[in-house]
Amino acid sequence: MIYLLCFVLFGVGMYGLLVKKNIIKLIMSMMISSYAIHIFLIASGFRRHGRAPVLDLSNNMQKAVMVDPLPQTLVLISIIVGAAGIALLCVVAIRLYQKFGTFDITKMKEEIED
Amino acid sequence: MIELYILLILMIIGSIIALEVRDLLSSVILVGTVGVCLSIGFIMLKAPDLAMTQLIVQILLVLILIRATISKDVRFINSKKEFGIFIIVIIGLAVFINFADEVVNNLPIFGKPIMWVSQTYLKNALNSTDVVNLVSKISLDYRIFDTFGAMIALFTAVIGVLAIGRQRSQEKD
Amino acid sequence: MSVEKRQYYFDQSKGMGIIVKTVTRLTVGIVFLFGINVALKGHLVPGGGVAGGGAIALALLSLILAFGKETALKNINRKRITMIATLGMMMFLFLGLIGLIGGNLFSTHFMDNEGKFGILKANIIPLFNIAICLLVGSGVYTIFITLIMLQVRKGSDK
DSSP states (O other): OHHHHHHHHHHHHHHHHHHOOBHHHHHHHHHHHHHHHHHHHHHHTOBTTOBOSBOOTTOSGGGGGBOOHHHHHHHHHHHHHHHHHHHHHHHHHHHHHHHHSOSBHHHHHHHHHO | OHHHHHHHHHHHHHHHHHHHOSBHHHHHHHHHHHHHHHHHHHHHTTOHHHHHHHHHHHHHHHHHHHHHTOSGGGSBOOOOOOHHHHHHHHHHHHHHHHHHHHHHHHSOOTBOOOOSHHHHHHHTTTTSOOOOBHHHHIIIIITHHHHHHHHHHHHHHHHHHHHHTOOHHHHHO | OOHHHHHHHHOOSSSSOHHHHHHHHHHHHHHHHHHHHHHHTTTTSSOOHHHHHHHHHHHHHHHHHHHOHHHHTTTSOHHHHHHHHHHHHHHHHHHHHHTTTTSOOTTOOOSOSSOTTGGGGGTTHHHHHHHHHHHHHHHHHHHHHHHHHSOOOTTTTO
16 A cells, blocks of 8 residues: 555656646656655565664674665665756756746747747 | 555645645745655654655755746746646556556565565675674675766766856856 | 954845854854764764765855855865865775775775774775765755856846
8 A cells, every 4th residue: 555655656746747847847746756766665675663774783683673775775876866867957947047038848849949 | 554654645745736836936845845754754664874865965955946946037837737638647647556556466565575685685794894884884885886876977967067057158248 | 253254244235144144153063063973973873975975065055055155155166176076086986996906896895804993993884985975065065056156047048
């Protein structure tokens, strides 16, 4: 059920990416989709009554009740790359605004065709 | 895990409102709240590293987005909706969710992961070094090439921002 | 406090008001030290280079937001901060390449594990965290000051 809610969140992001015309809204849709994928990956590695992946040197039996650390690593890398890409997209959006005077992609297309 | 359901439903409602509201500044702030909800969800799913990183990166991204939308004449969107595209996209998403339901039924149950690769990492956790934080250990030891690629991507983004964001028009004036 | 400094504090034209300036002056050092702490303890407690570098960048950004860009960019200009970002990237690369000496693999642990260096008991992983912290902090700061220098004006690039 939690997986299905993650899919619904991804669907919301996809909806924005397909329907919206404002560039800032498109960037936000990409952010929402990446959030959905992040929380889906983390939830797939969750163990019930588990503990965070930080070892305690005095306790030997703890490795059996630990959540999966591998998806957390992959999502950590994904957050960095996503943030860098979104910052780059924002700069591109500002340059487009300076050139066309609008954030709307259909108006940009009309202005190019004129 | 009733809190996680509430949090996810809150995130869905927040993102729908953020995409539908006409004021761009409110929309940016709503995306910020969705990111903070994601950070709380990471804490509930026992991932404290990711919670810290997500919170800090979210604040930075909201600052950058507010900087992009700060001038007052672009704040409100005036555009008419096209209902044909809207209905087609809604039908497509309904089909997508329907297939996702079958995919979810074939996944392992929530709360019981298949830890195949991680077994090796957990077994050799303290063999070579004294690194206690396993996420740091995996990302900087076993999977160093992934982190290296991420850093190259970040550095390339910085160089790209510097190249795109030059003030060429100001030098002409 | 000297007279010029006091005049500067009461000057409303640059940056925000006096309350915000005073509170920022008190908290920016704490946030900066918190970022360094998170980055250096990345192998022991949750945290790491990315979160630490982001916290450092946030401290510098709060300086810009409170005091105005002329004051903040007087000492930390774009050339120096880009140099620090390049330094972080080169540090990451060379830490990996040192492992190649003697026919080993990329990023082989080249220190001994006896704990001679105190903080380096975890071998080269804290060094990687420091490199990531430098790269992320200065890189994010570079992105933000480039955005601040860009003027959002309608049709100025036509």
